Amino acid sequence: MARNERRSGGTLPVTPPTLADVAERAGVSRQTVSNAVNNPDLLRPDTLERVRQTIAELGYSPNRAARNLRTRTSSLIGLRFAPAQEGTANAAMDRFVHSLVEASEEVGYHVLLFPGDDEDPIGGYDNLLRSTAVDAFVVTDTYLGNPQAAWLSQQRAPFVAFGRPWDDDAARHVWVDVDGAAGIALATQHLIDRGHTRIAWIGWRKDSPIGEDRRSGWVRTMHANGLSTTGLASRVEDVVHSGAEAAAVLLDESAPTAFVCASDTLAMGVLHTLWIRQLAPGRDIAVVGFDDSQVAQVYPVGLTSVRQPLEDVAVEIVRTLRALLSHQPVETRGVLLEPTLAIRDSS
């Protein structure tokens, strides 16, 4: 009542209606309104209808802060947001974030972004955790051997990693990842099916577990088809000109008819070398990249590329998070999803 009086003074509602407002108007208790929102089954149908109508009339929506305080949850998922590195084509983050936002929304969660500081990688996590600002985290940068996953585990903070714990056998957290080797195998087989036999690999340096995993897909598929890989592999930095140089060397020394690359960035390097040598991608030499980045899509010839099922990854992550947060036993420690191949004119 005090609220209503207060409000009747002004012309516009200064504060949104509260549970108590709805309760009073509908002639029920606060708890009944709360139940109407959260446990409709507990109400008699006619009461429910009456309360719901009042809620609609007043435009009531539960105050997030009050609910968060009482339930000790926030319905927020924390995600450290690092921008795509300049000069590379790896914009997968953009698509992933969107998928995560959508998947989270479906189950009533929102995504909270916080910046990453390379000098203090856990600072952001620590703050949000201690102030109970988020319910859980999604960790995307597990490959750097960085300490987030271990630290969060130790803090018993709920989180799911996008990416396998490559270098930590002791890691016990749950994760979702894409089978890069299978993606490259798909690409390699695709090229073999097109009649290629001398298929070269341009990948990352040996200290990248992800790079080595993807490479294994190439090796596996080549051997499975009775094809040799000797002299056909190169490991370089993930920048365009490295890819171009590697392609030039391989063309001179081993005369491959196709290239499979660990990234679209490297594939762009290959395309550059082909352009210089007046070789037509797709007709003279086939090229396949990885990530189905915008570059692959927009490049005039159209770059065939392995596409990660980021939408599925997001859905799986959210599903796992929900299980974690409801303290259900998580059945599997890790989930591996299969990528697809976006075929374009370069192959």
Added chain:
Amino acid sequence: MARNERRSGGTLPVTPPTLADVAERAGVSRQTVSNAVNNPDLLRPDTLERVRQTIAELGYSPNRAARNLRTRTSSLIGLRFAPAQEGTANAAMDRFVHSLVEASEEVGYHVLLFPGDDEDPIGGYDNLLRSTAVDAFVVTDTYLGNPQAAWLSQQRAPFVAFGRPWDDDAARHVWVDVDGAAGIALATQHLIDRGHTRIAWIGWRKDSPIGEDRRSGWVRTMHANGLSTTGLASRVEDVVHSGAEAAAVLLDESAPTAFVCASDTLAMGVLHTLWIRQLAPGRDIAVVGFDDSQVAQVYPVGLTSVRQPLEDVAVEIVRTLRALLSHQPVETRGVLLEPTLAIRDSS
């Protein structure tokens, strides 16, 4: 005390320490601890030191939900996150979001993402607003003539738009934008300085105010240098092959020596046509795009492109939001920032 007892039972703290815990341990009242955190000036130096030490010992961090409830704020900024359109090069969002996250963090805010539904563009806003989940919004898609800005204004919800209210003279909200015309003028002048006189424009359809604005930068600069624009302009859809077609037509009919494009996507189309005709970008024909996307950076030749100062935009937006939220008079209704030119080999 009840809390401490409760906790001493277990091995790990089940709940984080609260203000009351700190107060008891430090031998002061709750309010004093609160002041130590929020208004340190009110405390005597020795008391402040003692409280701060206790806070550090316990690893105390104020509970966000409780603070939000009491202060009626959330320290969250809502941002509708739409992914980059597939098949275009417009990944500016990625860089902008990162900048916004960083700028927000600086002043104690976090960014909350929510999905956009084209059928119900205000639904997400409405929910967050009514449940007081965010303090303010950043609106990025003002150009579609969509109703968010008007609706938010009407609700008296604090928000800042990234983008001018092109089609709504009645709009009274504050905004930050990048001067696209100035960017294109920069690009055009750059080409003129390199000796080009027949510089073509490939832009968007006439119903795009942004496109027409950028085009005006080209027209203005051409005329200022006494150069003609007749027969040198084309307006098409923002997809690669449209750019390629437009370039082909222009080359045949008007023989330009340089192209300025409204987007990197269109510029890619131009590059494609050059490639087909065996013309070397940068040497035979110059090309300039807009947005300095990853495509521009990774494309082997290197595409010269207008780069929006998104970091500055974010900072400006956050600054304006803070002013709005602290009910300070906002001095200017709109801020226009100058882009720069990322010069690469294509020009």
Added chain:
DNA sequence: CACCTCGATTGGATCGATCTAGGGCGATCG
């Protein structure tokens, strides 16, 4: 010495929801 000011600190009320008990009432049962 009473009175007032002022800086430092305190205790109670409060934000708006949910949790926990428990109450009213009609139906069922021994």
Added chain:
DNA sequence: CGATCGCCCTAGATCGATCCAATCGAGGTG
């Protein structure tokens, strides 16, 4: 016919912070 059980609903306590008004002691004034 009284006891018991469920269903539906209610009242008070609670989450953890901040706001508000008040207190307390030290120092200055008339």
